[in-house]
Amino acid sequence: MSSVLERLDRLPRRNLTVLAIKGISTLVPGGWHNITRAEELISDVLGSSDPELIRQVRTRADALSQARHEGYGRALSLYDAVNRSQKAAGGLRLLANVGGALPLVKRVADLTPTSETLQAADLSLKVAAEMLAFTQVNGLPGDSFGDFAASLGEYAGEARVRMAALICFDALLPLGDQALQRLDGLLGGVGKRELRQLPAYAGLASMLPGRGDEAHLTFLRRGVDQWLGWAGGFSSQLGLSGQKAVQALESTLGPWQGGFKQMATFLDAFTDTYKHTGVQAVARRLVERAAAEI
Secondary structure, three states: OOHHHHHHHHHHHHOOHHHHHHHHHHOOOOOOOOOOHHHHHHHHHHOOOOHHHHHHHHHHHHHHOOOOOOOHHHHHHHHHHHHHHHHHHHHHHHHHHEEEEEEEHHHHHOOOOOOHHHHHHHHHHHHHHHHHHHHHHHHHOOOOOHHHHHHHHHHHHHHHHHHHHHHHHHHHHHHOHHHHHHHHHHOOOOOHHHHHHOOOOOHHHHHOOOOOOHHHHHHHHHHHHHHHHHHHHHHHHHHHHHHHHHHHHHHHHOOOOOOOOHHHHHHHHOOOOHHHHHHHHHHHHHHHHHHHHH
16 A cells, blocks of 8 residues: 555646646635645645655654554545546536536436535535545544534644535535525535445445444534534635635636636546545645654
8 A cells, every 4th residue: 555655645736636726726715835845845744845854754654544443544535436437427417517408418407406406415425525535634533523613723734724625516606605604505406325325335435434324424414514514614714605716716727718617627537626625635734743743
């Protein structure tokens, strides 16, 4: 299994994902720097370019990353599972969007959840993965809702930009500017059937606290409740909206001719925002700990 820093070294320097993150980061104070090399990250954390010190930190970081009792690898597995769900959900919505024009496809599209229900369920899984990754990295129980809610206010850099992307890409663009106010109601319409149709659920189910679909649905809703309180304030603070998100994305991706929902579907199907910034954030926390232990 690859170490966290090996995963960081494999991240792309420039592609659609990087351009999308760069675009949305213009809305977040402090922005985002696409660090894709372990040595660069270690130097950034240390504030030093001493080769021997960087080597020592990397050695310690790799040991922590590979230790079975540590949660860094499991945190990355959560982001990977969510990324697979994002791409699959984007594909399902593309299918639903063309269903009206293609009768043979429409029969399949009719079997999928409504676009908004699927989007709300997918968003809840991303929030759950964020919370579980936080608990894994920090050695906390998976149901540490209060600790997770408190940590959101301390998010910076990659993590802060990831949350801005989550709000814009997975809430405001596909569900409208009142998405955060509507989310609780939409999640109320998500049941066992919808949950089982989410591509990532099979991969995430074993990592979700509780046994069975009902317990997992309860966990997802509780996690979103914790996240929503912070997300609403964060969104208001930055003045986030679907229009601002599209304008920010156009600054790096170029002019967009479609609607907001089509943009959200495009981002789901063709970018890896959550995984990319997730690897960066986990790597940073790992390096910070390794540096403190040297």
